[in-house]
Amino acid sequence: MNDLNTYLLVAAILFSFGVFGVMTRRNGIAVLMGVELILNAANINFVAFSRFGGMNFDGHIFALLVIVLAAAEAAVALAIIINIYNNMNTINIDEASSMKE
Amino acid sequence: MTEFTFWVIITLTIISAGTVVLSNQLIYSAMALLSTLFGVAGIYVFLWADFIAGVQVLVYIGGILILIIFGIMLTNRISSVRLSQTNVQQGVGGAVAIWLCILMSLVISKTPWFQADASEPVGTVAEVGTLLLTKYLLPFEAISLLLLGALIGAAVLSRKEN
Amino acid sequence: MDNIFINYSLFILFLPLAAFVIQIFFGKKLPRQGDWVSIGAISITLILAIAMFVGMLLDYNPDFRQEASFTWLDMGAFSIQLGFLVDNITIIMLLVVALISTCTHVFSLKYLKGDIRYSRYFAYLGLFTFSMNGIVLANNLISMYMSWELVGVSSYLLIGHWFEKESAANAAKKAFLTNRVGDIGFFIGIMLIYTAIGSFTFTDIFEGVAGGVLAGTTLTLAGVGLFLGAMGKSSQFPLHIWLPDAMEGPTPVSALMHAATMVAAGVYLTIRIFPILSPDALLVVAYVGGFTALFAATIAITQNDIKKVLAYSTVSQLGYMILAVGTGVYTAAFFHLLTHAMFKANLFYGSGSVIHSMHHALHEKNDHETDAQDMRNMGGFKEKMPITYWSMLASTLAIAGVPLFSGFLSKDAILAGSLSFAQHHPEHFLLPVFGFGAAAITAFYMFRMMFMTFHGKPKMPELIDDIHESPKEMAGPLVLLGTLSVAIWYTLPHLNPISTHGSWFTTLVHPVTAVVPGNLTAHAIEEGAHHAHNLAMGISIGVAALGIGLAVLMYLKNIISPETWGKRAGFMYDWSLNKYYFDENYDKYLYQPTLRLAKKIAWIDWELYDKYFINGFGHVTNWASRVTGKFDYNIIDQFLVDGVGRIADNLGFMLKKIQTGKLQNYLLYVTAGVIILMIIQSF
Numbered sequence: 001m002n003d004l005n006t007y008l009l010v011a012a013i014l015f016s017f018g019v020f021g022v023m024t025r026r027n028g029i030a031v032l033m034g035v036e037l038i039l040n041a042a043n044i045n046f047v048a049f050s051r052f053g054g055m056n057f058d059g060h061i062f063a064l065l066v067i068v069l070a071a072a073e074a075a076v077a078l079a080i081i082i083n084i085y086n087n088m089n090t091i092n093i094d095e096a097s098s099m100k101e
Numbered sequence: 102m103t104e105f106t107f108w109v110i111i112t113l114t115i116i117s118a119g120t121v122v123l124s125n126q127l128i129y130s131a132m133a134l135l136s137t138l139f140g141v142a143g144i145y146v147f148l149w150a151d152f153i154a155g156v157q158v159l160v161y162i163g164g165i166l167i168l169i170i171f172g173i174m175l176t177n178r179i180s181s182v183r184l185s186q187t188n189v190q191q192g193v194g195g196a197v198a199i200w201l202c203i204l205m206s207l208v209i210s211k212t213p214w215f216q217a218d219a220s221e222p223v224g225t226v227a228e229v230g231t232l233l234l235t236k237y238l239l240p241f242e243a244i245s246l247l248l249l250g251a252l253i254g255a256a257v258l259s260r261k262e263n
Numbered sequence: 264m265d266n267i268f269i270n271y272s273l274f275i276l277f278l279p280l281a282a283f284v285i286q287i288f289f290g291k292k293l294p295r296q297g298d299w300v301s302i303g304a305i306s307i308t309l310i311l312a313i314a315m316f317v318g319m320l321l322d323y324n325p326d327f328r329q330e331a332s333f334t335w336l337d338m339g340a341f342s343i344q345l346g347f348l349v350d351n352i353t354i355i356m357l358l359v360v361a362l363i364s365t366c367t368h369v370f371s372l373k374y375l376k377g378d379i380r381y382s383r384y385f386a387y388l389g390l391f392t393f394s395m396n397g398i399v400l401a402n403n404l405i406s407m408y409m410s411w412e413l414v415g416v417s418s419y420l421l422i423g424h425w426f427e428k429e430s431a432a433n434a435a436k437k438a439f440l441t442n443r444v445g446d447i448g449f450f451i452g453i454m455l456i457y458t459a460i461g462s463f464t465f466t467d468i469f470e471g472v473a474g475g476v477l478a479g480t481t482l483t484l485a486g487v488g489l490f491l492g493a494m495g496k497s498s499q500f501p502l503h504i505w506l507p508d509a510m511e512g513p514t515p516v517s518a519l520m521h522a523a524t525m526v527a528a529g530v531y532l533t534i535r536i537f538p539i540l541s542p543d544a545l546l547v548v549a550y551v552g553g554f555t556a557l558f559a560a561t562i563a564i565t566q567n568d569i570k571k572v573l574a575y576s577t578v579s580q581l582g583y584m585i586l587a588v589g590t591g592v593y594t595a596a597f598f599h600l601l602t603h604a605m606f607k608a609n610l611f612y613g614s615g616s617v618i619h620s621m622h623h624a625l626h627e628k629n630d631h632e633t634d635a636q637d638m639r640n641m642g643g644f645k646e647k648m649p650i651t652y653w654s655m656l657a658s659t660l661a662i663a664g665v666p667l668f669s670g671f672l673s674k675d676a677i678l679a680g681s682l683s684f685a686q687h688h689p690e691h692f693l694l695p696v697f698g699f700g701a702a703a704i705t706a707f708y709m710f711r712m713m714f715m716t717f718h719g720k721p722k723m724p725e726l727i728d729d730i731h732e733s734p735k736e737m738a739g740p741l742v743l744l745g746t747l748s749v750a751i752w753y754t755l756p757h758l759n760p761i762s763t764h765g766s767w768f769t770t771l772v773h774p775v776t777a778v779v780p781g782n783l784t785a786h787a788i789e790e791g792a793h794h795a796h797n798l799a800m801g802i803s804i805g806v807a808a809l810g811i812g813l814a815v816l817m818y819l820k821n822i823i824s825p826e827t828w829g830k831r832a833g834f835m836y837d838w839s840l841n842k843y844y845f846d847e848n849y850d851k852y853l854y855q856p857t858l859r860l861a862k863k864i865a866w867i868d869w870e871l872y873d874k875y876f877i878n879g880f881g882h883v884t885n886w887a888s889r890v891t892g893k894f895d896y897n898i899i900d901q902f903l904v905d906g907v908g909r910i911a912d913n914l915g916f917m918l919k920k921i922q923t924g925k926l927q928n929y930l931l932y933v934t935a936g937v938i939i940l941m942i943i944q945s946f
Contacts, residue, residue, distance in 0.1 A: 001107045001147060004214055010111055010144065012205040014118050014137075020198035021122035023931050024191050029172050031927075033121055033134050036165065040141050043153075051148045054217035057228045061237050063153050064229065067160050068244050072251035074165045078172040079258035085176040194931055200938050 007048035014041035028081045032074065039070045107147055114140030127173050131166070138162050152225045268318070268349045269331045271311045275357060276396045278304045279364075283389035290382025298372060301385040305365050305392065312354075312361035319354045325773040327351055330402055332464070344464060348402030351771045352597060356399045356531060359604045360524050364392045366740035367519040370612055373736040374515055374619060384424055384513070391417035391520065398528050403463040404453045404489075407532070411449070411492065414525055415442045421520065422512040434508035441505040445495015452488025455481060465535065472539045486544030489536050490551075497529025497581045500555040504845055506578055510570040514615030517570065522577055522611050523604035530584045530600050537593045538775060546691070549589025553681070553697030556582030558843075560704035564711070565829070565839040568636045569614045572712050576662070577607060579701055583677055586698060591788040592680030594774045599673035601768075602753065606658035606670060609744035613655035616733040616741065617641065617716060620648060624729035633723070638712065643721040647730040650738045652717050654745030659713050661748040663706035664807045669750050671803075672762075674702065676792070679799035683791035699806050706810025714818035 014037055021034025043063045050059020117140060120133035138161050145154035222228070233241050282304035290297040319327065332346030368388060375384060394417055397410030416439075423435030457463060459481065460471035471477055477485065493499070498506040509521050520526070533540075533548065540548065556579045563575035580603050587596035614636075621635035633640055645652050661670035681695045721727045732738065751758070754766045774785040816822045829836045838844070921932075 001104060002218075004216060005209055006111075007144070007148065008209045009206060010114065012202055012209060013115055014141075015205070016198045016202035017115075017118040017122050019201060019934060020194055023194040023197070023927050023934070025122065027127060029169060029176065030122075030127065030130055032169065032172075033130055036134065036161075036169075037118055037121060037137065040138070040161075043157075044141060044144055044148075047145055047148045047150045047153060050150070052216050052218075053214065057225060057232055060150055060153055060225060060229050061232050061240075063150070064156060064233075065240060065244055067153075067156055068248065071160055071165055072248055074168055075255045076251050076258070078168055079255040081172060082175055082259055193935075194927075197931060197935050197938060201934065204938060204941055 004048060004052040007044060007052075011041040011044040011048070014038075014044070028084065029078075032077050032081070035077075036070065036074070039066055042066060110140050110143040110147070114144065127177070131170050131173060134169070135162060135166055138166065149221055150225060152229050266329075266331075268315060268329050268354075269347055271315050272347055272349055272353075272357070272396075272400050275308050275311050275315075275361070276393065276400060278308050279389040279392035279396070281389075283386050283393060286382050286386030286389060290386055293382070296382040296385075298368075298381070298385050301389050302368050302372075304389060305361070305368050308392070309361040309365045312358045315349075315354050316358045319351055319771065320767065323767075323771070325351065325771055327771075330466070332402065343405060344403065344462070345406045346402045346464070347400045348465065349400070351773075352534070353399055355597075355601060355772070357396065359527075359601060360392065360395050360399065363519055363523040363604060363608050364388070364395075366608065366612070366744065367515040369736050370518070370615065370740050371513070371515045373734045374615055375513060380424065384421070387417055387420045387424075388516075388519070391421065391525070395524050395528065398531065402465055404456070404465075404468075405463045408446075408449065408453060411446065411496070411528070411532075414496075414528060415439055415446070418442070418509070418520055418525055421516045422509050424512055424516070428511065430508075431511040434505070434511040438505040438509050441502050442495045445492045445502055448488045448491020448494075450488075450492075452485045452491070455485040455488060459485075469538055477539075482539065483541045483543045486536065486540040487547055490533060490540075490544065490548055493529035493533045493585070494551065495529070496532075497526050497585065498578050499529075499551050499582060499585060500558055501845075503555060503559065503578050504849065507571055507574040507842070510568075510574050514570070514611055514618060517574075518608040518611035518615070521574065522607035526577060526581055527584075527600050527604065530581065530588070530596060533585065533588045534593050534597055537588060545589050545591070547589075549586055549681075549684070549691075549694055552582045552585025552587070552589055553694045553701075554582070555579070556586060556701040557697045557704070558582075560701045560708070562839055562842050564704060564708045565836060567638055568634070569617065569638050569641075569712065569716065570611075570636055572638075572708060573607070573610055573614060576610075576705065576709065579705060580607065580662070583674070583698070583701065586694065587677040587680055590680045590684035590694060592676060592774075592792050594769070594772050595673065595676035595680055595792070597772055598753075598768060599670075599677055602661065602669040602673045602748075605744050605747040606661040609654060609658040609741060609748060610662070612737070612740050612744065613651050613658070616648065616651045616737050617644065619733055619737065620644075620730050621726070623731075624726040627729045628725060638715040640723050640726075641716045641721070642719045642723075643717070643727060644730055645717040647727065648717075648732050650732055650741055654741040655717075656713065657745040657748045659709045663709050663811060664702055664803055665811075666804065667750050669748050669753055672750055672753055675796070675800055675803055678702070678803050679792045679796045680788070682799045682802075683788075683795040686795060687791060699802055702803055703806040703810045706807045707814050710811050710814035711818050714814060718819055719821075 018034045018037030018039075018041060021037060022031050025031050025034060043066050046059040046062045046066070048059075049055055050057060050063075053059075114137055117133045117137035121130050121137060124130045124133065138157065142154045142157045142162075145151075145157060279301075282301045285300050286297050290300075293300065328348070328350040330346060330348050332344045334342055335345040336343040368385070371384065371388070375381060378384065391414065394410045394413035398407055398414060401407035401410060419435045419439040422438055423432050426432045426435070453463070456468055456477060459477040460468055462468065462471075472482065495502045506521055506526070510517055512520075559575045559578035559582060563572050563579065566572045566575060580599070584596040584599050584603070587593060587599065618635050621641070625631070625633055625635055657668065661668035664671045664674045678695065678698050681698045685692050685695045733741075753768055754762065757765050774789060817825050817828075832839075
């Protein structure tokens, strides 16, 4: 509980899960969920360093801003996904591959 | 007792995160995300960041997760409760993710972090508020602009074409 | 006086050449086809020659001699000098050539009027005069050889003047080739002399032989070699076959070349090289000459074509001249050359006049079949063509050796020489037999010709009205040369018509002792001839009377019939009429085998060498190029060049698959790359 490394490790694990989710999920919203996991892992890092590393609440500000950003990004991403659904009738991101050679 | 709770929360968070990315059912993923976010909030409390924990629950769970569930509902043909989806390139992706985790752990454990033991504060709200309006005023304003932009963008993106 | 003769000689030499060049290139475009160019050139030449002759008479120096040399070719160790030699013999020869050439030019004005190649004919006459003068003026064997060949070429061109007639073209070829056979001997002789002595000039050669550099068999061979050239040019046995055929050329050409000058070139050469002829060579010369004299005369008695009679007569008279050189009296040979030129040319002109007349008469009657030259179609022309008759009579008397005429003097000298030779070398008794026999037969057939042509009843009476005398251009030379056939011109300043003692000729043309050690001196030869002179004179008059008498009996009085005697003579008549079948035998035993050999060799070259060897190269190259082509196409093109292209293609195809268009794939690659980088960094 009082060890920085623990928190960092937890954050690393969450981060890995998030990367795995982004890389492998077919559904666009599932990818979004993976992104949220990544952001949360970063937040844990910030706050942990703020507590143990002598940052004195700067970390808190950072975490706050990240949360706000995540909210904005989630809103926009969902808007895009809904647009894709309306145009292509699917949110399987494999099928949004017009950049394929 | 505190120690035990701590480890329970850690475990809960991690298992939930695993469920988010590994489940076939989208709703299960969403629910797992919910519990993950709760777990993270709990970790914030252990890190003496009470304000952030509160904001987490309010904004993340109360806002973003709801949005995500709305998105799920809106983009799938609801014919049954089960909304399934499968994963792609799990093998390689899994290997890469595991490797990533291992590497980061190595780095974390081998780096000599600067550690300064701080005293437990009474509450962080006042401090965070003060910082927001003095030291971090510019980012604050920028963020509000960003929010405005996101709002307008989302609105534009989701209107119906005439 | 010093260089005037050389200067005149240069003009005499090159004026006809200039006329030739002008006539050849511009002749056809000039008015009257340019005959006045040639006549002008030759007249100036004649004037210069007469001037030189007068100069010689005024100087009256038997040892007169001028020489001028220049270096033609100088390559350090090897150099050739060419030059001119003018002495009394040269001057007389130049006069002869100029005179007869002028007469020919004038005669041809009317004889060849309207001919299709008129200007070219006069051009070739100019070329011939130039070449003949080249021979006369030469002081060395090389320039004489060059002019010799040129004379041969002119002969070829002129004999073949009417080359559309196949017989004329063949005759021209025959003349040239027979001359070439003789010239091979000539060249071998020149080279033998050059290798021994190292120079071509006469003076050097005489010095060399006198010094004994060239002696013995080699000297004899050289002499015989040079004489071979003379045999070819002067138509001696066995190279006599071309002269009768050369009668295909126009009659003025026959007069100029085949009576007076070209054939005399052989005699002239023999006279010039007399000093270096060894006794054996001289014997060869004498026998060839004597035999030819008799042999040609025996053919002439049966010939019916008027020009053929004259041709064989020329061969016979040339034999006389060669005989004279062989027996040592070469001045007599030159004397006979001079007189023969005059009377033989005159006889040819006369025959030309008769033939011209006959052609005209036959043309009037539209008869193109009858031979205008056959004496059996003539007869009784005496009243119709008086000038021709009298001038030909003068020349016939000269050739028969009747006293008061020029031929008597020269023939007499020759016969005296042969008689004296036989007296000193009794084993060579045949030579005077040849000489006197030929004299008898000559007298006979010449008068036969005269009687058949001009006397008796005309054999074709319908023609006789159209026969008339020739125009003055043709009659002029006849008169001139007929006059020159009289003895008096040659005995001056003395007036004894039967003796040349003290005459300008014998004084100026002075025999020189031969330089070959062991030969008789000139003086000894002269003495011998002088002693035999009276005997020779007697025998020759008797022999001439015999010949003339027989001709009168057979052809004028018709007491003895020629036909019966001809049948009685049987095979002899046949042989005589067909010139002893020389041409046929040469063809069978010489020409045909050579042609067969040539064909065989040609077969080897064509079938074997060309087909297999040369074409083989082509086939090999073909095959090699095909193999290389296949290699190039299959291996280099397909494999290497295209292969590189195919590799690039396949590689691209494989790499194309990375671009999936899926975002998550790209993210995977990025993350994997980062991890790998981190792993690498940690090492």
